[in-house]
Amino acid sequence: MKGLSKVSSWIAIASLAGGVLACRTNTTPNVSPSTVGPKVSELTLNATPAPGTTKLVAAENSGLPIQPIPVDRRLRNPWPSDWEQEFQQRAQQVIAFYQGKKYGNNKGENEKRSYPYAMFDFLAGNRDAAIAFLQSEDKQAKDNQHTAGIDYYYSFTLKGQMRKYFLFGQFLDPAYKQRMFEGAKNWTKQDPNRRPHPIYGKGDDSKQGWGPEVRGSWVDNRNTDNLRAMREISVYLMAEETENEAVRRLYKQKLHRYVSALYHIGMGEWDSENYHGHTLAAYLNLYDFAKDPEVKQLAKAALDWLSATGAVKYYHGGFGGPSKRDYGKGNVVFGSSAARLLWLYFGDATLPNPEPERDSIHVITSAYRPPEAVVNLARKQFAKPTELLITHPTYENWKPGRSDEPAYWETTFFGQTYQLGSVVSSFKDGDVGPFKLMAQNSQRGVDYFVANTDGDRAQPGKNRGDQIGQYRNLMIWLRPASETPFFFQVPKSAKAEVEDGVWFFQFENTWLAVSPINLQPYEEVAIANKKTADLYRQERTLKSVPGDSAYTGFTLEVGEPATHGRYQQFKQAVKNKSQLNLSRLPQGMVQLRGGTGETLELRHNPQNELPTVVRNGAVYDWEQHFDLYKPTEGNGPISLGWKQGRLRVVAGNSTFETQVEAADTLEVAP
Known part of the structure; x- marks a missing residue:
């Protein structure tokens, strides 16, 4: 763009499953050249703080930002200060919305509701009740004896368990947190996916439901993009935490394959009005809590992709255009789950958000922010009229032959x-x-x-x-x-x-x-x-x-x-x-x-x-x-070639570029 001053940085990552991940970021002048860093393999990223050092600011300290676990500045997308203030204001609105609501229970996968409710209530100041619920005995504790009574089965539960352990863990009873550790250590001693359940074996598919008694396995093995992200990220994080290195390496490869697929062929559950935010929230866990610098970079690449593709469809609190897994609820402003979550990042809405997404707990307690250019894309700050040609892959894109064409x-x-x-x-x-x-x-x-x-x-x-x-x-x-x-x-x-x-x-x-x-x-x-x-x-x-x-x-x-x-x-x-x-x-x-x-x-x-x-x-x-995103004229607002791996967003006065090179194969069993 004419007159645009940019700072470029390359962060190259060592071989992951035979491939290389590289990110190039072009940003506006509010980033100083001092942020340009060496190879990630040479970086020492900010480690997870010791228990008691992370600050979670409750509502009585209104106006102060919520402090997430810090992430190295070279893995952050800097924002103007007024954007951050507006984000914090929206965050406080979300906390106020959920304050004092009944949590529910922890039966089955009900933690997808009850854990966020309790965490919001904690941020609102009701800490004792929230922590008491978060460490209460699970309804399926007998089924989970092999993981110290902790539910490490359901994917939606896992997403909450990760934030509970790594962020809220400093407030848990030490004995309970130790149980979580011991359970996770046994859980990740082997790959828990499709490992016969100690009680239910391989399950009984003649029954109804998604539990271990039906599906077998030590972990929820459903493979929709969002459930798979919750599973793979949680197994990785707990294998890393408990030093089960073989499983950690295996899941690092799985995560690399998935993020590489995003950049090369797209997402099977593309632009879902209902599920887009669930996948994004899962990758916030990886971004916030992973220790391996390469994996943190993978997480950021996934989040940049998910926020950019969501920005294409976000419009003043609406979420429109074609979409996969469309449940027909999103044809009004804030009707879709995706819009209610992305609103935290993008704002730009006339109406108040009537029901912020539960996954907002991950957004407001995370250090991640989308690139400036992506926010400008969501706010449609680019030259118009313009046309985009877009492709999407088949749903189960990891199966043989499924990555050959859109x-x-x-x-x-x-x-x-x-x-x-x-x-x-x-x-x-x-x-x-x-x-x-x-x-x-x-x-x-x-x-x-x-x-x-x-x-x-x-x-x-x-x-x-x-x-x-x-x-x-x-x-x-x-x-x-x-x-x-x-x-x-x-x-x-x-x-x-x-x-x-x-x-x-x-x-x-x-x-x-x-x-x-x-x-x-x-x-x-x-x-x-x-x-x-x-x-x-x-x-x-x-x-x-x-x-x-x-x-x-x-x-x-x-x-x-x-x-x-x-x-x-x-x-x-x-x-x-x-x-x-x-x-x-x-x-x-x-x-x-x-x-x-x-x-x-x-x-x-x-x-x-x-x-x-x-x-x-x-x-x-x-x-x-075949291009995933191709403008029919000019170079904006978003472009991403088929199996090229380079995402480019040009909007407002910002340009953002990230490149992810392909894994050895995009076709592997999950």
């Missing part, structure tokens, strides 16, 4: 007042939200426009036959006609009009023109589920049934003041200049010319569900677009 191709476009994203894949996928638009709203941050097929509302699910093409502010969605209706979510505050067969929706500063393709006039319908209906009480659900033709769908054109001046001018441009060619609809082809001259064509592919898309006259070749 499984999903996403297009996301940033206008001055909105963010529009869609995704395609060669298969149906019931938990993928394939399309969302977020538009600025001065009252609540953003408004959503969402579309989908089937169900009783605009819920997630890429259904068979759904194929989407997008070019910047233009989109075409086509599918074979059937009894399957389309559902649309629009805010009640939006003005809706139908003129010349086009559905116009006037948001505050963003305008939509939806041209139905073989769809009947829409009708407003109620959401059957009462809890969901309450979440979407300020939204309208519109239903449109297909007519009699081979294909059905819609086109979308988006306008705003920067492109059309006023809403009425946008409508006139759509009616007078936009052209929708349906002459070859029976063959599954739709052509759209937008009011500003750009063109988009989609040819439905009945073979593998990847359509032929022609963008402004150029055929989009899926095989030539």
Whole structure:
């Protein structure tokens, strides 16, 4: 960027499972050259303080920062002082929200709720009750005799156990903490994953549930990204703590493979509105508590990646665009778990956070902060309009052949007042939200426009036959006609009009023109589920049934003041200049010319569900677009090549770069 002064530092890490991790950080001038360091292998990082030296500041000392375990400054992303003050203010809001709430119990994996509640209450000043609960006997103590009665099984429990032991351990009864140590020592004497349980052996999969009686094993062996991160990080930390070196080295390799995969092929549980923050919180444990400098650097690399990819989808407290493991709760501001957690880092919201995430306990007691450029990316401080081409891997990307090519191709476009994203894949996928638009709203941050097929509302699910093409502010969605209706979510505050067969929706500063393709006039319908209906009480659900033709769908054109001046001018441009060619609809082809001259064509592919898309006259070749993040013009705001490992974020007045070189293989059993 013109006039940008930068400081560059390289930190190279010795061989990890045959690969090399290297990080390069370019930052703004508020970092002095003295922060540039030698190779990590030559560094002596700040060790975990002795018990009693870490300060946790309670709410009665309001205004003072919460002091986490210190991390070497060369592994920290420096922030301006006003950002840190705002972060601490948000942290105090979270503590106040959870103060005095009933903790719950420690049965099964209920610690995913009860441990954070107790820790928040500790920070709020109710220390005796909190510590008493944190060291209370586990409900499954008899099942856990091989680990001194401590629950080291459930992944969600493990995430809390790590912060309890390493950060709150100074306040635990020494005898209880010693039990945790002894239990962990036995737990990590061998790899606990898939080691037959001393009571339940290999388990009984004819039963229901996720416990050791069903799954067997000394540790929860589910392999979703978030649960796997909790397991692998916890085993590593406790193997390191108890000096079980063989297991520590094994899990160091596992962690290197996973972080390397993030940078080279992406994340199987990509951009999940529900689970993104769970994985991030687990890596905060590794960043805060690992002793090995190389592993701490791995943790930072993972956190930089997770915060950057989350920043792409975060918008004024909303979390939008396509996402994997989309539960349909995030189509409103602070509806998603990811947004409620990332808000602590990114702020930039009009509404207060109504229910901060429980995982916030890891964020506010950690030394980690995202790079400045990443925060600026989340706050959309970069040149617009701009378009990103994005890919994502298949869900279980570690299996043989799964790292050969992407499984999903996403297009996301940033206008001055909105963010529009869609995704395609060669298969149906019931938990993928394939399309969302977020538009600025001065009252609540953003408004959503969402579309989908089937169900009783605009819920997630890429259904068979759904194929989407997008070019910047233009989109075409086509599918074979059937009894399957389309559902649309629009805010009640939006003005809706139908003129010349086009559905116009006037948001505050963003305008939509939806041209139905073989769809009947829409009708407003109620959401059957009462809890969901309450979440979407300020939204309208519109239903449109297909007519009699081979294909059905819609086109979308988006306008705003920067492109059309006023809403009425946008409508006139759509009616007078936009052209929708349906002459070859029976063959599954739709052509759209937008009011500003750009063109988009989609040819439905009945073979593998990847359509032929022609963008402004150029055929989009899926095989030539593997980059995880690629701007279609310029060098910002984020780029990351396929199997290149170099993440670059350019936003605001900051540039951040990190490179992670590949492990020997990205395909290993977890």
